[in-house]
Amino acid sequence: MDADAGSGEPGGGRDAGAGVAAEVFADGGHPEWYRDAVVYSLDVKTFRDGDGDGWGDFRGLIDRLDYLEELGVDCLWIRPFYPSPLRDNGYDVADYRDVDDRLGSLDDFDALVDELDARGMRLIVDLVLNHTSTDHEWFRRAREDPESKYHDYYLWTSHVDRAYNTSNIFPEFEDGVWSYDEVADKHYFHQFYHHQPDLNVANPDVQEELFSVAEFWLERGVDGFRIDAAHPMILPKGHDAHRMDDPQWIFRELKRRCRAANDEAVLLAEADDEPDRLDFYFADGDGFDALFNFVGNSHVTYGVGVGNTWPLYRMFEQIPDAEPDGHVWWANFLRNHDEWNLLKLPHEALEHAREEFRQGGDGRDSWIFGRGHRLRLADLYDGDHDRIAMAHSLLLSLPGTPIVNSGDEIGMHADLDLPERQAVRTPMRWDDSEPNAGFSTADPRDLVIPVDGTGWPGVFQADAASQRGEPGSLFERVADAVDARKRCPEIARGDCSIVHVDPDDVWAHRFDHDGRVLFAVHNLASESREVVAGFDVDPADAERVLGDADYRVADGGVAVSLDGCGYLWLRGERRTR
Numbered sequence: 001m002d003a004d005a006g007s008g009e010p011g012g013g014r015d016a017g018a019g020v021a022a023e024v025f026a027d028g029g030h031p032e033w034y035r036d037a038v039v040y041s042l043d044v045k046t047f048r049d050g051d052g053d054g055w056g057d058f059r060g061l062i063d064r065l066d067y068l069e070e071l072g073v074d075c076l077w078i079r080p081f082y083p084s085p086l087r088d089n090g091y092d093v094a095d096y097r098d099v100d101d102r103l104g105s106l107d108d109f110d111a112l113v114d115e116l117d118a119r120g121m122r123l124i125v126d127l128v129l130n131h132t133s134t135d136h137e138w139f140r141r142a143r144e145d146p147e148s149k150y151h152d153y154y155l156w157t158s159h160v161d162r163a164y165n166t167s168n169i170f171p172e173f174e175d176g177v178w179s180y181d182e183v184a185d186k187h188y189f190h191q192f193y194h195h196q197p198d199l200n201v202a203n204p205d206v207q208e209e210l211f212s213v214a215e216f217w218l219e220r221g222v223d224g225f226r227i228d229a230a231h232p233m234i235l236p237k238g239h240d241a242h243r244m245d246d247p248q249w250i251f252r253e254l255k256r257r258c259r260a261a262n263d264e265a266v267l268l269a270e271a272d273d274e275p276d277r278l279d280f281y282f283a284d285g286d287g288f289d290a291l292f293n294f295v296g297n298s299h300v301t302y303g304v305g306v307g308n309t310w311p312l313y314r315m316f317e318q319i320p321d322a323e324p325d326g327h328v329w330w331a332n333f334l335r336n337h338d339e340w341n342l343l344k345l346p347h348e349a350l351e352h353a354r355e356e357f358r359q360g361g362d363g364r365d366s367w368i369f370g371r372g373h374r375l376r377l378a379d380l381y382d383g384d385h386d387r388i389a390m391a392h393s394l395l396l397s398l399p400g401t402p403i404v405n406s407g408d409e410i411g412m413h414a415d416l417d418l419p420e421r422q423a424v425r426t427p428m429r430w431d432d433s434e435p436n437a438g439f440s441t442a443d444p445r446d447l448v449i450p451v452d453g454t455g456w457p458g459v460f461q462a463d464a465a466s467q468r469g470e471p472g473s474l475f476e477r478v479a480d481a482v483d484a485r486k487r488c489p490e491i492a493r494g495d496c497s498i499v500h501v502d503p504d505d506v507w508a509h510r511f512d513h514d515g516r517v518l519f520a521v522h523n524l525a526s527e528s529r530e531v532v533a534g535f536d537v538d539p540a541d542a543e544r545v546l547g548d549a550d551y552r553v554a555d556g557g558v559a560v561s562l563d564g565c566g567y568l569w570l571r572g573e574r575r576t577r
């Protein structure tokens with residue numbers, strides 16, 4: 001058998017997926033629920049340890065669903081929980097159809113699904129289709145037997161000097177995209193860590209395996225998937241830079257198979273591609289239901305951090321508009337569990353952000369991979385809860401589905417003493433008890449990742465217990481913003497427009513829907529600001545939705561007095577006169 005990669009029929013050319021959205025959702029092409037949802041992203045192994053072994057688990061998570069209900073979120077996205085050697089936090093999957101036994105069992109997973117169902121909450125799970133762990137059975141068989149069908153599940157070469165080359169996604173840790181495997185006596189292709197061999201996704205057998213993994217979890221009751229690394233999936237792979245003839249096909253077919261299993265299943269993709277390529281992933285409604293808004297993430301988080309609105313204007317210029325009646329939809333976020341990736345900022349702003357937000361010292365540095373900071377939101381905003389609350393209000397008011405990153409709702413800090421991105425993945429701090437902040441009763445030496453007790457210099461590390469039920473706390477303010485979002489379906493359904501106001505450190509936008517107006521204004525400055533904007537609602541009809549700023553509605557306009565980092569959402573019937 002030819003050792004070089006890319007063998008196997010490409011999936012391109014088939015049209016089985018065409019028109020799926022139109023077939024299943026004649027009334028607009030997508031299920032509604034994910035557009036109204038507020039998503040909370042968490043890692044089971046660091047959320048809550050239910051059995052005292054030092055690892056967060058499904059039982060612990062079930063035990064803390066009350067907390068999430070109190071916050072008001074109604075959809076969980078859980079990061080990979082599959083059996084894994086955890087050399088990339090579980091994004092190195094060793095078995096797609098099971099639960100890592102340190103986190104629980106399939107029965108525990110089912111129990112979570114039942115509990116969420118009972119509470120009217122949804123579940124999205126991470127699906128890693130671009131690569132497996134080297135510990136996966138497929139890779140073991142692939143390397144041991146070049147004649148086995150599994151060999152062509154991966155991409156190999158015996159001529160690495162002549163093979164296609166590109167840069168590795170983790171440049172500080174990997175020299176390139178080829179690593180030598182002694183068992184196979186060949187090199188294999190990997191865009192991420194060397195222990196994450198890329199799958200040959202052009203191989204129909206691999207495609208079938210991946211589709212059936214998705215069906216397996218849908219049958220177990222999940223509501224959708226976060227598709228990891230959707231962009232690397234379709235980049236050139238292997239010895240001869242093989243590309244599928246029709247790379248969209250695999251996304252369309254995945255959607256078709258998922259919708260056939262569950263007609264409300266959604267696919268949310270991590271496709272951090274160039275802005276002018278993003279449309280591709282929606283495939284005219286037959287592709288992904290939403291894409292993570294990486295352009296928005298760098299621009300909004302930076303704009304709020306430096307107190308200026310130009311990055312928000314730029315974000316709206318760069319990406320296609322979210323379409324209430326169409327297929328373009330964003331999953332917005334302020335931070336995630338990776339580095340804060342700044343590559344989508346213009347060069348000067350990236351350089352500025354690299355130095356402005358940099359933290360560390362004593363051999364520690366927050367800058368990583370030449371593109372971002374391994375810091376949490378609370379570090380970027382100097383532990384300022386007013387700014388973090390305002391940022392969440394803004395996030396929840398943007399067109400798209402908001403994703404709250406676990407721990408940010410209480411202002412948890414990063415721990416730069418930990419290696420790599422572990423800095424931003426420390427266990428949830430439930431209270432201020434020693435030694436594990438309520439995360440686990442285990443010996444601290446046995447914890448999956450150490451609990452961080454220090455926090456940003458001069459600022460105490462946050463915990464949930466001291467904020468729950470405490471008026472004005474960050475947790476309560478984020479919960480209020482989540483509640484406001486749930487009361488404003490016009491954000492998912494209305495037409496969004498920017499409202500130009502002075503000064504340029506105040507951002508305002510509005511939604512028009514069904515004869516009603518929702519107006520949201522956010523002061524990115526630390527000092528107070530007076531703002532006047534058009535607001536075509538009668539004074540008696542104006543309803544405060546969120547924020548405590550003083551305002552006066554008169555003569556088709558509104559005057560708002562905002563404290564530093566203040567915000568206000570107002571709405572009412574649009575005047576017809």
Ligand code: NOJ
Nearest residue numbers: 088091128192228229338
């Ligand atoms: C994106 C995930 O968010 C990240 O944590 C992971 O390292 C890569 N994909 C590779 O799976």
